[in-house]
Amino acid sequence: MxxxxxxxxxxxxxxxxxxxxxxxxxxxxxxxxxxxxxxxxxxxxxxxxxxxxxxxxxxxxxxxxxxxxxxxxxxxxxxxxxxxxxxxxxxxxxxxxxxxxxxxxxxxxxxxxxxxxxxxxxxxxxxxxxxxxxxxxxxxxxxxxxPGCYPTATILGLAPMVKERLLKEGSVIIDAKSGVSGAGQSASFATIYSELNENLKVYKVNQHQHIPEIEQVLGSLGYESPITFQTHLVPMTRGIMTTMYGTIDAPVTEKELWELYQQYYGNEPFVRVRDLGIFPTTKEVAASNYCDIGIGFDPRTSRVTIVSVIDNLMKGxxxxxxxxxxxxxxxxxxxxxxxxxxxx
The missing domain is CATH 3.40.50.720 (NAD(P)-binding Rossmann-like Domain)
Structure with a gap:
């Protein structure tokens, strides 16, 4: 070709x-x-x-x-x-x-x-x-x-529970962080060294263009509510971490949720689900096509936490x-x- x-x-x-x-x-x-x-x-x-x-x-x-x-x-x-x-x-x-x-x-x-x-x-x-x-x-x-970079990390992180209708409508919150290469090469005040170094910035609050893409895909999988999605710029070159929170109505254990992710992604060549209690970092997928996912569940609040990481220039x-x-x-x-x- x-x-x-x-x-x-x-x-x-x-x-x-x-x-x-x-x-x-x-x-x-x-x-x-x-x-x-x-x-x-x-x-x-x-x-x-x-x-x-x-x-x-x-x-x-x-x-x-x-x-x-x-x-x-x-x-x-x-x-x-x-x-x-x-x-x-x-x-x-x-x-x-x-x-x-x-x-x-x-x-x-x-x-x-x-x-x-x-x-x-x-x-x-x-x-x-x-x-x-x-x-x-x-x-x-x-x-x-x-797909976009943020949607890739987010959708892969949420898809198994959305497909199984485990997440309460209206409960999903996504806290997303990206390295500066996601902004491309165009010079801007926000990405100059003195502004970015030793700093953490939230940007496009409730206005990021990837919101409708994520909602479109989640909607097709069964989650019909709008999401809360916030993005942050961190002082590193590449990588995305999305930390996602949602409320689960059904009686479920952390191990059962982990087994669900193993079932969905166990045969996927580029999605790796970490063992319980272990959460991935952006460096562990750098320059690769992998998406790594970690999952935790708090029975006190019935809230699940999913951490998904990718290289924004690669899998993203x-x-x-x-x-x-x-x-x-x-x-x-x-x-x-x-x-x-x-x-x-």
């Missing part, structure tokens, strides 16, 4: 380069950019010196479709909504890492993202795929909407996109992703 990457100079694009360069079935043939055409990627990322001979090319959908079988769109939101339909109409398969096709309600997208939505037919055409939940929908498709973006590409193409979904986290 000949693949191309739009947005190769972004952090997510750089991780796609690292993964796809070693993939046994995908070959990177083209890298595309909206601002640095003619230059080599090593000019932007010196750590890639000598690794990619092809220069960055301008975005030309017809030409891109002739050169490649599959395009990864690692672009900011608002770009894919226009570019993806052109590529698809030219005969190229697309995996979109932006948020432009995740939310199926155009009005909700425009409310939360503050951008014009793609045409409704393309919103419906895109297959939203969190592989652990949606892999059966993906094989043979041509257009995948890759690039490696999950490759996992989806593998499934789309009928390959083993672990292909090219069977590497351990980096540590320390």
């Amino acid at each position: 000949k693949v191309g990457i739009v947005g190769a100079t972004g952090y997510g694009g750089a991780e796609l380069l690292r993964i796809l360069d070693a993939h046994p079935k995908f070959t990177i043939v083209s890298l595309y950019t909206s601002s640095q055409e003619g230059n080599n990627i090593e000019g932007h990322y010196p750590h890639l010196t000598g690794l990619f001979p092809q220069n960055l090319e301008e975005i030309d959908p017809a030409k891109m479709a002739k050169e490649t079988d599959l395009i990864f769109l690692a672009t900011p939101s608002g770009i894919s909504s226009k570019l993806a339909p052109e590529l698809l109409e030219s005969g190229c398969a697309v995996i979109d890492l932006s948020g432009d096709f995740r939310i199926k309600d155009r009005k909700k997208y425009e409310k939360w993202y503050k951008k014009e939505a793609a045409p409704q037919n393309w919103m419906e055409e895109a297959v939203y795929s969190l592989p652990e939940l949606d892999r059966k929908k993906v094989k043979g498709k041509k257009f995948i909407a890759n 973006a690039a490696s999950q996109a490759v996992q989806n590409a593998n499934i789309m193409c009928g390959l083993d979904e672990t292909l090219g992703l069977q590497f351990s986290p980096i540590y320390p």
Whole structure:
């Protein structure tokens, strides 16, 4: 499979380069950019010196479709909504890492993202795929909407209990924390060293654009209430930790809840459930496609605590996109992703 990457100079694009360069079935043939055409990627990322001979090319959908079988769109939101339909109409398969096709309600997208939505037919055409939940929908498709980073960690953490109708409606609260790479490379006051270092910031209180995505998926699984979802920026480069709380009405023990998660994820190649009393850290999944989950239950309050961690650039973006590409193409979904986290 000949693949191309739009947005190769972004952090997510750089991780796609690292993964796809070693993939046994995908070959990177083209890298595309909206601002640095003619230059080599090593000019932007010196750590890639000598690794990619092809220069960055301008975005030309017809030409891109002739050169490649599959395009990864690692672009900011608002770009894919226009570019993806052109590529698809030219005969190229697309995996979109932006948020432009995740939310199926155009009005909700425009409310939360503050951008014009793609045409409704393309919103419906895109297959939203969190592989652990949606892999059966993906094989043979041509257009995948890759989930967001916060939604990936959150949904995987909550899905087993939501599916079993164990969580009381209206009780779910999600406390989410991310490293600064989730903000991308654009300079901002909030991410300069003197503001970020030795500091902890809450941001987009009750306004984060991933809220409707999480609610859309949880709703499809059976949890119909709005969620409380708050995000925080922590002084580290990469990683997400979501700590989730919910009230359980049914008589249940902590061990039974843990066994439920073992049942749901025991055969999943990229979800690891920790033993009771052990909770994961972000460093333990760094640079990998793993989502690690820990669970605790307080019988005094009937409240469950779930901790879910991922690398926001990997399972939250690039490696999950490759996992989806593998499934789309009928390959083993672990292909090219069977590497351990980096540590320390």
